[in-house]
Amino acid sequence: AQDCQVANIPVMQNFDKSRFAGKWYAVAKKDPVGLFLLDNVAATYVIDESGKMTANAYGRVIILNNWEMCANMFATFEDTPDPAKFKMTYWGAASYLQSGNDEHWAIDTDYDNYAIHYSCREVDMDGTCLDGYSFIFSRHPTGLRPEDQKIVTDKKKEICLLGKYRRVSHTGFCESS
Numbered sequence: 001a002q003d004c005q006v007a008n009i010p011v012m013q014n015f016d017k018s019r020f021a022g023k024w025y026a027v028a029k030k031d032p033v034g035l036f037l038l039d040n041v042a043a044t045y046v047i048d049e050s051g052k053m054t055a056n057a058y059g060r061v062i063i064l065n066n067w068e069m070c071a072n073m074f075a076t077f078e079d080t081p082d083p084a085k086f087k088m089t090y091w092g093a094a095s096y097l098q099s100g101n102d103e104h105w106a107i108d109t110d111y112d113n114y115a116i117h118y119s120c121r122e123v124d125m126d127g128t129c130l131d132g133y134s135f136i137f138s139r140h141p142t143g144l145r146p147e148d149q150k151i152v153t154d155k156k157k158e159i160c161l162l163g164k165y166r167r168v169s170h171t172g173f174c175e176s177s
């Protein structure tokens, strides 16, 4: 039963950020309102000696109406009492890219193949998410393994985003950056 309340969204139990570290390819995404990463999105998470998580990510964007480029993005994460929920501060390598503070939740992952990320930017009056985004990540640039697809579909339903995702293509556009 899902009531779609952001506060009740089930996240990964005993999330282990060390096992989550490394490179993930976005295979699908649910967009927020406004400018966003279009495709060719990948993220690499690093855990330092003190246990702090950072990440860099890239993706194709179009800014100023029709300037296409690869956005190189950076993020630092603040732990919270829930090991699966982080406060993310992010910025771009260039000042004209986006920066801000977003939630970064790990909904589910097997660490070796798939991961479901979720971020609600604005909670509505009724407690549901008014504006947010989500990525389905894979360790494999080719996409999800067939055996992980049902798990991911079930989780999309649990977070009330089933049918809201678009496939993220990887054409090599950001490979050189």
Ligand code: AZE
Binding pocket: 035, 036, 037, 043, 055, 056, 057, 061, 063, 071, 073, 074, 075, 090, 091, 092, 096, 097, 098, 135
């Ligand atoms: C995420 C993976 C962890 C690191 C970062 C992520 C988010 C990045 C954005 C970038 C938006 C850029 C735009 C530029 C014009 C969650 C993918 C930083 C939201 C819109």
